[in-house]
Amino acid sequence: MFAGIPIANPAHAELRIAMIETMSGSQASSGEMFRNGLEYVIGKINRQGGFRGEPITFKVYDSAGTTTGAAQRFQEAVSDNMDLVIQGASSAIAGQLTDDVRKFNMRNPGKEKVFITVGAGAMELTGQRCHYYAFRFYPTPSMWAGALVNAMKGSGALEGRVYAINQDYSWGQDWQKATEELAGPGGYTIVGETLHDVNRIQDFSPYVAKIKIAEPDTVITGNWSNDLLLLMKATKDAGLSARFATSNLDQPGNLANAGLAALGHYNASMGSPEIGDGSFAEEYRKAYGRYPAYNDISASVSMEFIMRALQSVKGEGDVAPAEIVAAIEGFSYDSAYGPQSVRIEDHQFLMPLVVTRVDKNAKYKADGTDMGFLPIATVEPDNLIYPVQDTCRMKRP
Structure with missing residues (x-):
């Protein structure tokens, strides 16, 4: 490379x-x-x-x-x-x-x-x-979410009901906003949303219980680090069957925490081995x-x-x-x-973003499991980039 x-x-x-x-x-x-x-x-x-x-x-x-x-x-x-x-x-x-x-x-x-x-x-x-x-x-979250929605819709994996769970600060709030704005192009309905404290929650089971009640087909999240690791553990413990879509699922520990429930989850990345x-x-x-x-x-x-x-x-x-x-x-x-x-x-x-699906056919396995991240689509930057924001007033020398 x-x-x-x-x-x-x-x-x-x-x-x-x-x-x-x-x-x-x-x-x-x-x-x-x-x-x-x-x-x-x-x-x-x-x-x-x-x-x-x-x-x-x-x-x-x-x-x-x-x-x-x-x-x-x-x-x-x-x-x-x-x-x-x-x-x-x-x-x-x-x-x-x-x-x-x-x-x-x-x-x-x-x-x-x-x-x-x-x-x-x-x-x-x-x-x-x-x-x-x-x-x-x-x-940005709009680019990550855009890549996931683009690839999942193209492969027929994005069904009608979506739940959004994110961390309550700028990053998570932007993910939530992007998920809402992509609902029309993605052809889905948001059936629930949650913003939670950042890296302070030790037990995500109450949040997963709330997700189960909403009965989503897909959960879109920008969570990262412990907030994704513990969320994955809670989904496994609760037997949640919804498909997850995120940009951080390849963080070490997530597939181990989710177990076989991770099969079919989607992840976006800047590259792939x-x-x-x-x-x-x-x-x-x-x-x-x-x-x-x-x-x-x-x-x-x-x-x-x-x-x-x-x-x-x-x-x-x-x-x-x-x-x-x-x-x-x-x-x-x-x-x-x-x-x-x-x-x-x-x-x-x-840059292009590579969207992968958790699959046993991936060459490189993760977390000592028999699962890895199999590329299903590369989404070009022209399909992802957001307009220059009016608030950016760059002064050049």
């Missing part, structure tokens, strides 16, 4: 990449997968000669899953003279960091930092919080002891595009922040999954 990344001619320079991520606490496993995905690509490039002849510096800062922690770690990254600030889990933390970067850049012209999120999907990040030095390399010659999957397993899934995939797909874009910048010595932005904005690439690019107006990454 990454074997063809071109290496620029040696010319003493250093690219410094900071990852500010949740590396401790209950969400640490999610952060670790983001880290692995980034360092897989960076490590591969360093082994091939680095960036302009020098190894890329990659340093991880633990936000501890809080906006306060992220803000403090950003100041440390500034002190360490990092060029890129990358973040994954939590739209709230992404909002904190993109604002911190914007304010720093306003006060320090010529010393700007570039912010990239590879895992935050809240609409505001490419809306009122958009700015020239920020990029979102992750689909099932696509291609298998070399990416085997190399990743050799490095990390598991096949790539979930945040591994979104982080590695994003980082591959970013590094290909930066390698396209001609010249020697350190690369200026404005050059980084221009390179990413102007780059396009035909990946193993299809065309990838960045929309200049709001810096939203445009």
Whole structure:
């Protein structure tokens, strides 16, 4: 998958990449997968000669899953003279960091930092919080839900009754809104909705009982981490027969928690180890002891595009922040999954999404089960992208 990344001619320079991520606490496993995905690509490039002849510096800062922690770690990254600030889990933390970067850049012209999120999907990040030095390399809830509805309807798997359950913050609220807006095109009726506290619920059985009463054919959810793991466990315990559709089902533990009830569930992802010659999957397993899934995939797909874009910048010595932005904005690439690019107006990454179905015929099994994620459709970015939001008023140099 990454074997063809071109290496620029040696010319003493250093690219410094900071990852500010949740590396401790209950969400640490999610952060670790983001880290692995980034360092897989960076490590591969360093082994091939680095960036302009020098190894890329990659340093991880633990936000501890809080906006306060992220803000403090950003100041440390500034002190360490990092060029890129990358973040994954939590739209709230992404909002904190993109604002911190914007304010720093306003006060320090010529010393700007570039912010990239590879895992935050809240609409505001490419809306009122958009700015020239920020990029979102992750689909929004409308894109995720759109891919699922498109593929499931096309395969005849989307029946008439849908229930939506989501976390009660920007990400989950956007998922709920997208599910409502897609009801007409998808040909379904929403028979119930739930918004719940984020990562505080230990027992989802009351929520599953409410879902069972509504008798949906499909449950659409943007839940992630413990809120999906525990939801899957509760559905198994309750014998819920509804089909689930989400973008996080390939998070390790979900299929184990759901058991055979997961068969026929649908998942959307930025890629799949099932696509291609298998070399990416085997190399990743050799490095990390598991096949790539979930945040591994979104982080590695994003980082591959970013590094290909930066390698396209001609010249020697350190690369200026404005050059980084221009390179990413102007780059396009035909990946193993299809065309990838960045929309200049709001810096939203445009990529195909792979929709898979939990199936025993998948090559790569998950969680020690006999089930995996079998691709059924690749939905092109033109069918997913949302209009540029009026609230994005990007000021360009």
